[in-house]
Amino acid sequence: EIVLTQSPGTLSLSPGERATLSCRASESVTSIYLAWYQQKPGQAPRLLIYGTSSRATGIPDRFSGSGSGTDFTLTISRVEPEDFAVYYCQQYGSPITFGQGTRLEIK
Amino acid sequence: QLQLQESGPRLVKPSETLSLTCIVSGDSMSSSNYQWGWIRQPPGKGLEWIAFIYYSGSAYYNPSLKSRVTISVDPSKNQFSLKLTSVTAADRAVYYCARGRESYENLKGFQRAHYYYGMEVWGQGTTVTVSS
Numbered sequence: 001e002i003v004l005t006q007s008p009g010t011l012s013l014s015p016g017e018r019a020t021l022s023c024r025a026s027e028s029v030t031s032i033y034l035a036w037y038q039q040k041p042g043q044a045p046r047l048l049i050y051g052t053s054s055r056a057t058g059i060p061d062r063f064s065g066s067g068s069g070t071d072f073t074l075t076i077s078r079v080e081p082e083d084f085a086v087y088y089c090q091q092y093g094s095p096i097t098f099g100q101g102t103r104l105e106i107k
Numbered sequence: 108q109l110q111l112q113e114s115g116p117r118l119v120k121p122s123e124t125l126s127l128t129c130i131v132s133g134d135s136m137s138s139s140n141y142q143w144g145w146i147r148q149p150p151g152k153g154l155e156w157i158a159f160i161y162y163s164g165s166a167y168y169n170p171s172l173k174s175r176v177t178i179s180v181d182p183s184k185n186q187f188s189l190k191l192t193s194v195t196a197a198d199r200a201v202y203y204c205a206r207g208r209e210s211y212e213n214l215k216g217f218q219r220a221h222y223y224y225g226m227e228v229w230g231q232g233t234t235v236t237v238s239s
Contacts, residue, residue, distance in 0.1 A: 001170075035225035037154075044203055044232050045154065050225035057227075088154055092207075092223045095169045096156040 002026055004089050004099035012107040019076040021102045023089035028069045033092035036065055036074045039101075040085045048087075049074065079104070109134040111204050111230035118236050119198075125191040125235055129204030136162045136182045142207035143180060143187045144226065147200040155200075159207060160187060194237045201232040 003026040013019055023034070031052040037045035047056040049065035052072060062077040076083055084106050089099040115127035129143070136143065144159030158178040160166040166178050172191070180187040191198060208224040 032221070033223050035223075037226075044205075044229035045226075046229070047225045047227050050223065056225065090154075090225070094167070095171075096159075098154040098156065100153045 001095060002029060002091050002093050002097055004091060004097055006087075006089060006099035006102045008102060009100075010103045010105060012105050013079050014107045015081055016078050017107075019074075019079050019083070019104055021074040021076075021087050021104070023067075023072040023074070023099050025070040025072070025091060029072070029091045029093070031068055034065075034067070034072050035090045035092070037088045037090065038083075038085045039088065045088060076104075081106075109206065109228050111206065111228055113202060113204050113230045113233040115233065115235075117234060118238060119194050120239050121195055121237055122193055125189070125194050125198060125237075127189045127202055127204075127233065127235070129187050129189075129230060131185040131187070131206075136180065136185055136187070139163065140208055140210050142209065144205050144207055145178065145189045146203045146205055146226070147198075148203070148232075149197075149200045157189065157191075157202075196237050199235065199237050201234050203232045204230045 005024045007022045034052045036049040038048050039045040048059050048063050053065045064075045066073050084104050086101045086103050088101050110132045112130045119125045142159040145157040147155050156169055158168045158176055160178045160180045162182045175192045177190040205226040206228045207226045210222045212220040
């Protein structure tokens with residue numbers, strides 16, 4: 001099982017700042033199999049990024065993904081008030097696994 | 108527009124079986140590119156994938172839960188279901204159904220490229236409590 005470790009656990013930023021969220025895998029992940037989700041309190045997760053760097057339908061271009069091998073990054077170029085949430089990375093392997101999440105909170 | 112809705116008992120007794128159904132509306136289930144799955148989230152914790160199934164009936168399970176889980180699909184009713192046996196307090200969680208998508212591209216020499224597009228559509232989730 002591939003373990004995904006996200007860092008930091010909590011990221012405190014002000015609106016307008018740049019957010020960099022990390023996802024490190026215990027073994028190499030094929031880039032097309034790495035996705036990112038956003039979850040707000042009381043809501044289901046929402047797909048943001050698939051294939052490491054492709055934005056899902058309707059996702060603003062301030063969200064971008066990058067990485068390869070065991071290190072992947074989700075970047076929010078300028079954090080908007082609605083972006084404060086928990087973010088999860090996910091790999092499509094056997095089994096599918098999620099990271100433990102990074103909470104983006106208002107500073 | 109595709110919508111998923113979980114249904115089933117919110118309260119299950121310890122050692123009994125949790126049964127949930129996901130009702131699919133707004134689109135047909137009958138595409139080999141779709142994975143119909145279940146994911147759960149214990150209170151205050153992260154996401155755990157449980158299983159997914161294709162409309163053909165081919166199913167894939169998380170090994171950590173496989174001995175207790177059965178996923179099934181009924182394309183004629185546009186729904187799929189989850190059964191989790193011998194529940195304990197550790198199975199208390201919000202249970203989500205979701206649709207994943209993938210595709211294949213034929214390449215030269217009988218090879219195929221596989222693409223995965225993530226879990227694109229999620230139900231709102233249903234909270235299941237385990238208590239006597």
